[in-house]
Amino acid sequence: MLITxxxxxxxxxxxxxxxxxxESLGLDSDSLRQKPxxxxxxxxxxxxxxxxxxxxxxxxxxxxxxxxxxxxxxTLQFVLxxxxxxxxxxxxxxxxxxxxxxxxxxxxxxxxxxxxDAALLKAEMERIIGAGYRLCRRRMAIEDALDFxxxxxxxxxxxxxxxxxxxxxxxxxxPEYSDYMDYFYGEMAPNxxxxxxxxxxxxxxxxxxxxxxxxxxxxxxxxxxxxxxxxVFAQSDRRGRLMTCATANELxxxxxxxxxxxxxxxxxxxHEKNYARIADEIIASRSKAVMIAGPSSxxxxxxxNRIATQLRAxxxxxxxxxxxxxxxxxxxxxxxENGQMDLEHINxxxxxxxxxxxxLLLDGCEAEIPQFNxxxxxxxxxxxxxxxxxxxxxxIEGIHALNPAMLGDIDPHSVYRIYVSALTTxxxxxxxxxxxxxxxxxxxxxxxxxxxxxxxEHTLGMWASVRRGEKTxxxxxxxxxxxxxxxxxxxxxxxxxKYVYPLxxxxxxxxxxxxxxxxxxxxxxxxxxANVEDEIPPTxxxxxxIGGNSFYRK
Numbered sequence: 415m416l417i418t419x420x421x422x423x424x425x426x427x428x429x430x431x432x433x434x435x436x437e438s439l440g441l442d443s444d445s446l447r448q449k450p451x452x453x454x455x456x457x458x459x460x461x462x463x464x465x466x467x468x469x470x471x472x473x474x475x476x477x478x479x480x481x482x483x484x485x486x487x488x489t490l491q492f493v494l495x496x497x498x499x500x501x502x503x504x505x506x507x508x509x510x511x512x513x514x515x516x517x518x519x520x521x522x523x524x525x526x527x528x529x530x531d532a533a534l535l536k537a538e539m540e541r542i543i544g545a546g547y548r549l550c551r552r553r554m555a556i557e558d559a560l561d562f563x564x565x566x567x568x569x570x571x572x573x574x575x576x577x578x579x580x581x582x583x584x585x586x587x588x589p590e591y592s593d594y595m596d597y598f599y600g601e602m603a604p605n606x607x608x609x610x611x612x613x614x615x616x617x618x619x620x621x622x623x624x625x626x627x628x629x630x631x632x633x634x635x636x637x638x639x640x641x642x643x644x645x646v647f648a649q650s651d652r653r654g655r656l657m658t659c660a661t662a663n664e665l666x667x668x669x670x671x672x673x674x675x676x677x678x679x680x681x682x683x684x685h686e687k688n689y690a691r692i693a694d695e696i697i698a699s700r701s702k703a704v705m706i707a708g709p710s711s712x713x714x715x716x717x718x719n720r721i722a723t724q725l726r727a728x729x730x731x732x733x734x735x736x737x738x739x740x741x742x743x744x745x746x747x748x749x750x751e752n753g754q755m756d757l758e759h760i761n762x763x764x765x766x767x768x769x770x771x772x773x774l775l776l777d778g779c780e781a782e783i784p785q786f787n788x789x790x791x792x793x794x795x796x797x798x799x800x801x802x803x804x805x806x807x808x809x810i811e812g813i814h815a816l817n818p819a820m821l822g823d824i825d826p827h828s829v830y831r832i833y834v835s836a837l838t839t840x841x842x843x844x845x846x847x848x849x850x851x852x853x854x855x856x857x858x859x860x861x862x863x864x865x866x867x868x869x870x871e872h873t874l875g876m877w878a879s880v881r882r883g884e885k886t887x888x889x890x891x892x893x894x895x896x897x898x899x900x901x902x903x904x905x906x907x908x909x910x911x912k913y914v915y916p917l918x919x920x921x922x923x924x925x926x927x928x929x930x931x932x933x934x935x936x937x938x939x940x941x942x943x944a945n946v947e948d949e950i951p952p953t954x955x956x957x958x959x960i961g962g963n964s965f966y967r968k
Contacts, residue, residue, distance in 0.1 A: 418471035432472065433462040433604055441474065446611055446631040450474040451485045452601050457928030459485075461551060462604045477631045480878070481600075481929065487517065487625060488598040489549070490609040494519065494623060495845065496592055497538040502531070508844045511647050511837070515635035516615070516622040517847075518647070523619075532616040539612070546607030547590045559583040562595060570843040571596075573663040577940050599846055599936055613637075617644075628885075643837075646898045651839040653684065659904040662842045662940045669908050669942040678949045681903045685955065689717070692832065692897055693724035696807065699896075701830035702776050703808045704732075707815035707891070708834035709884045711857040713901035713955040717834050718811040719965040720953060730807060733800065737812025737820075739784050740768045744791030758883020760814050769822030772810075775802050776824065813883075816891040833895035838902040842940055851881065852934065853902065859934075860913045861959040870917050874927040901955045908944035913960060915943075 415428050417435060426435055432453045436442050443449045452475040453460050459481055466472070475482040495507050498521060505523035512518070521527050521535075554562070556578060562585075563572040575583060585595040586602055603609065613624040613634040624635045654660040659668060659677055668674040696704055704721065708714045722732045740763045750756045767784065774781040782797040802808060814820060816831055838853045855877055862868035892898065915938055921931035950956060957963035 415466070416469045417466060420473065428467075429465050431463050431465045432460065434465075436462065436474070446477050446486075446626055448476065449608070450476060451482045451603055451608060454481075454929060457923045457925060458932065459601050459929060461601045463551070477626065480881075481933075483625070485601055485603060486609055488600055489603040489606070490612055490623060490625070491517070491519075491598065491845070492549070492586060492588070492596060492602060493539050493542050493606050493609060494535070494621075495596065496542055496588060496594060497535055499592065499594055501534055501538055506844065509841070509847050510620075510651065511839055511847060512849065513622055513640055513644065513647075514638050515627065516624040516637065518617075518620055518644075519623055520620045527616060527619045527621075529616055532614055532621055535621070536614045539614075540610075542588075542591060543606050543610050545591075546605045547588045548605050549586055549588055549602050551584055551586050551602075552595075554583050554585060556581055556583050559585065566594070568596075568844070570661065570663070571845075574661070574843045574940060577663065577666055577942070579939060596845060599842065600933070640893055642893050642895065642898050646900050647837055647839060650837055650900050650902060654839050654904055657681075657904060660839070660841065662840070662907075665840065665905065665908055666940075666942045668905075669944045674905055674908065674944050675946055675949050677905050678903075678946055681905060682951055682954055685720075685901070685903075688899060689720045690724050692899065693721055693728060695897065696721070696725065696830045697728060697730070699830050701807065702802075702828045703772070703810060703824075704830045704832065705815040705820070706809065706811040706832045706834060707813060707817075707888060707895075708899075709813065709854060709888050710880050711854040711861065711959070712835045713958055714811050714813075714834050716953070716955045716958045716963060716965060717832070717899055717901060718809050721832075722809055723953075725807060730805070731803070732807045732809050733802060735783065735800075735808060735810045737763060737768070737810065737814060738788075739786045740764045740812075741786045741793070743793060754879065756879065756883065758813070758880060758887060760817060760819065760887055763812075763814060765819055765822075768820060769824075772808075772820075772824060773822065775800065775808060776828065778802060778804070813888055816894055817887065818891075818894075831895045832897055832899055833892045834899045834901055835892075836902040837898075837900045838904075840902075840904060840907065842937065848907070848937065850902075852937070853907070856907070856910050856914060856934065857956075857959045859918070860910050863917060864913065864959070864961050870914075870921050870931060871925055871927045874921075874930045877930070903954075903956055905944065905946070906956050907938070907941050909946065909950070909956060909960065911938050911941055912943040912945075914938075 415426055417424050417426055436450050454473045454475055455470050477483055498505050498507050502523045505521050508520040510518045560572050560575055585597045587595045611626040611634055615622040615637040622637055627633055627635045659665050668677055706714055706718050725732045742764050747755050747762055771781040780799055780801040783800050784797045785794040787794055836853050837850055838848055841847050859873050862873045918931045918935050921928055952962055952964035
């Protein structure tokens with residue numbers, strides 16, 4: 415049977431697993447940088463224990479691939495839960511959100527988690543990993559899966575499975591170690607020995623499960639303290655639980671019984687309070703300029719407008735300025751090592767021009783603000799004249815707004831900095847979080863299709879570059895902000911689903927973006943659609959993506 419691997423053909427006996435093929439070709443490696451973790455066949459990800467049934471082409475997935483990193487995280491998380499169940503059988507593990515290069519995991523047990531407990535947990539994980547226990551995947555009838563999870567006390571998983579549309583459920587187990595079964599909505603490595611690079615950092619009754627470094631995956635990432643980000647996540651988590659909307663099951667129940675309308679109203683009221691609070695802080699700080707930054711589809715533009723509205727309610731007259739107008743002409747942008755135009759790089763902005771204009775404006779002088787034409791990819795010959803009156807704040811919005819280079823010689827104390835992102839804490843169940851990245855991608859898929867006519871494949875094709883730019887130019891500065899604004903709406907997945915689900919399911923298996931589309935479809939399968947647009951105000955952040963935002967009406 416012919417198997418094509420990275421464009422080279424090989425002949426293998428029928429029944430050979432991908433792991434067998436890797437071993438026979440000498441493609442395995444002690445270095446995580448080179449070690450295959452899974453394989454892609456026809457746009458789908460397969461476990462290395464899978465045996466192709468016919469001739470095919472496959473691509474080996476490594477840690478440098480986004481899906482490879484997810485395979486590693488799922489496997490390491492499974493090992494952690496195995497160890498917790500052995501050491502602290504009464505504990506409840508809740509996987510919550512990503513912090514830097516780690517995952518924030520709550521371990522709720524009768525006694526507080528101590529440093530000694532964390533050290534014991536790490537040692538047990540290392541023992542499980544060193545043993546290289548097999549991880550076995552099995553398919554179960556949905557009723558059998560429900561019976562197992564109820565009897566095992568995993569009622570969160572049982573409640574979630576009630577919404578599953580299919581009659582079967584796949585689960586992973588480690589039979590040489592435990593009778594525990596779980597599934598993380600994606601493939602795992604073939605055995606526990608694949609995830610030897612990790613570390614744990616205790617924070618109260620939680621641990622940060624630190625993954626390998628991106629740049630050097632043969633060493634674990636170091637923990638970097640992010641108190642502001644942790645505080646915002648904790649606040650969102652508390653609110654989700656108070657509103658009975660912390661999981662997909664709870665959100666679905668609200669859709670089903672109609673109480674999602676109340677959820678919309680409360681969510682939007684909380685957002686309004688946050689915007690009013692930030693406006694009050696800006697006034698109290700006597701800041702001359704407000705810099706608003708955040709990753710793609712975080713709701714920066716709507717947030718800038720809503721803050722401006724709150725400032726106007728206090729008698730001020732803010733002026734809005736977008737860093738997008740400081741793009742250099744597209745034909746002047748240098749390409750990256752792959753020959754691609756990197757539009758996320760800070761060098762795409764005319765920083766000296768911005769520094770000079772900002773100095774003029776804050777000194778009360780007139781400045782000619784450039785106007786960038788996105789259709790031609792060039793700056794217009796004539797800009798727009800602008801001057802600030804005494805006490806008139808300037809609101810500047812753009813992905814690089816928190817980069818220190820944007821201030822030049824401006825006194826940083828005269829600037830109020832805001833970091834905006836959609837930091838969801840909604841989980842599928844205790845062990846399956848919804849990634850903030852996936853929520854922002856969902857928003858962008860909807861917006862790009864609704865407002866720009868972009869296909870799912872076009873937006874998915876851009877996402878890797880967008881993500882690289884965020885990690886380099888945005889995330890490192892988020893803790894420099896005076897405040898972090900969380901624009902997530904606990905109800906938004908139920909609204910966004912109907913806009914994007916049919917389009918994602920139409921992405922063909924032959925597409926190079928089929929795997930990414932299928933991954934989103936798999937988690938959307940657990941959500942009911944909500945038809946509550948008549949309840950959503952025209953200034954809502956979600957209107958920036960589904961349309962009907964009054965800030966953009968002509």
